[in-house]
Amino acid sequence: MTAETSALPANLPIGVFDSGVGGLTVLRALRQALPAEDFLYLGDTARLPYGTKSGSTVARYALQTTRVLVDIGVKMLVVACNTASSVAMPGLCAAYPGLPCTGVIEPGAAAACGCAPRGRIAVIATGGTVRGAAYQGAILRRRPEATICSRPAQLFVSLAEEGWTDGQIVTDIARRYLDPLMAEFPEGGPDCLVLGCTHFPVLARAIQAVLPEGVRLIDSAETTARWVAEELAARGLLRPGSDLPGAAGAAGATPGPGTVPTKGTVRFFATDDPERFAKVGEIFLGESIRPADVSLVDL
């Protein structure tokens, strides 16, 4: 254990923050990968969405939300928001040099590269994430020869928040977004499709159903959870009773909710409307959330 991490006992919770409820898909994957760990989750619901805001504003928000989690006490920070992951990581690492810290883009890009034998990678995300080209950068650093095509799929966010996760409407919208994207790749489409927004994993089944056969789905929630587990293990910060996730949790698989019994606790924080957070959040967490368990924080 290094001097930097010696002040971070393994029994502290892991801090997760997002602009709202979408990051709960990351928390769900984290709880499945690390069932013995405790978590703090902060959704900046008063200021969502981050995807339409400037990078400097989002970076500032990320520092404010992280401060809340660090003040309570966390052993690692997970930025479970693609937009914040794309603009805020350098500032967060500089502000908290001793705190292990990851976003969702690097794990997602690494997983995509591992599932792309021909180097053909499609990305769907919010408009902000697509414009910022963070996935392109993270993929090209690993696979400079990769062919990447990304498209915004904003209605998926609303479908997920509405809880409309299957049926004809979802299928038709998925086709409208994905058929033209698939057509950008010759000879059978891309090797994989990155779900570059934390809202999208709840639509994974409907999305997979309209893709050409053989296109792998990359769920950055799942890959981030593995990344976090490996990082904590490497630093000797896993809580007693935690096990590293096995091969069954490999990139691309989207496990159903609640398949692993969890022992750790979660404390929720929202910057506005705890009741709505609890109601909509259940769709993403795959577990019920009691409004009384969500604390309001003012930022």
Next chain:
Amino acid sequence: MTAETSALPANLPIGVFDSGVGGLTVLRALRQALPAEDFLYLGDTARLPYGTKSGSTVARYALQTTRVLVDIGVKMLVVACNTASSVAMPGLCAAYPGLPCTGVIEPGAAAACGCAPRGRIAVIATGGTVRGAAYQGAILRRRPEATICSRPAQLFVSLAEEGWTDGQIVTDIARRYLDPLMAEFPEGGPDCLVLGCTHFPVLARAIQAVLPEGVRLIDSAETTARWVAEELAARGLLRPGSDLPGAAGAAGATPGPGTVPTKGTVRFFATDDPERFAKVGEIFLGESIRPADVSLVDL
């Protein structure tokens, strides 16, 4: 002319503010009703959506945005946002007692009552507006015997912003929201349906197509424009060359864009991302917006 309005020359612009781009449907109706008038439009795009925020926060934001418009100079304020209209009007009237001021809910409610011979009124809006029950209150003050049923229709916002205003997907989503709402009313449905969100008028044709025959559509943008014209006329604040809108602009009709030649100017302000404001805003304004014509303001 009273002492209060004597400091408000008729040649000042009309100030319009909204949480984002949806209020541009109100601006479009205002420009059609009052083609000789100049306008300032401020979209608080950095802090949208208002619909998920607490009333006190939205009321504070409304005061800040109004201050920007008043400092530049306006002769009337139009709050072209349903959420802000439902919580911010008392504070705005108290802060600017000499400034004529209207939201969109009172005009919409008045128009609905005028189109409801049996007093049966359906309302669709954002979740925040529905929870706040502002339309119910404004309708019941006029028609205490009215039967009102309101439902959130959040996906309409995303469809409008995506520019998907017709086709099978829109029709299917409209049916999913509206069929159960219509079934709440016995014997042929309600008398009218209030479009209680500024995003919804761009979907008016698709919405009308799935309603039972005879259900009138109440576009609060159009009714607000008539309300503003009458208020300015009553105060002697109409610009020379402005005419009061005729019967052709009656409540319920949704005129196509650009049917009246406009002479007045519009200055746009956004609190984040002028380029996105211009791009998405065109859907709602029905005219092109040059990014260079949108000024960034920091709130």
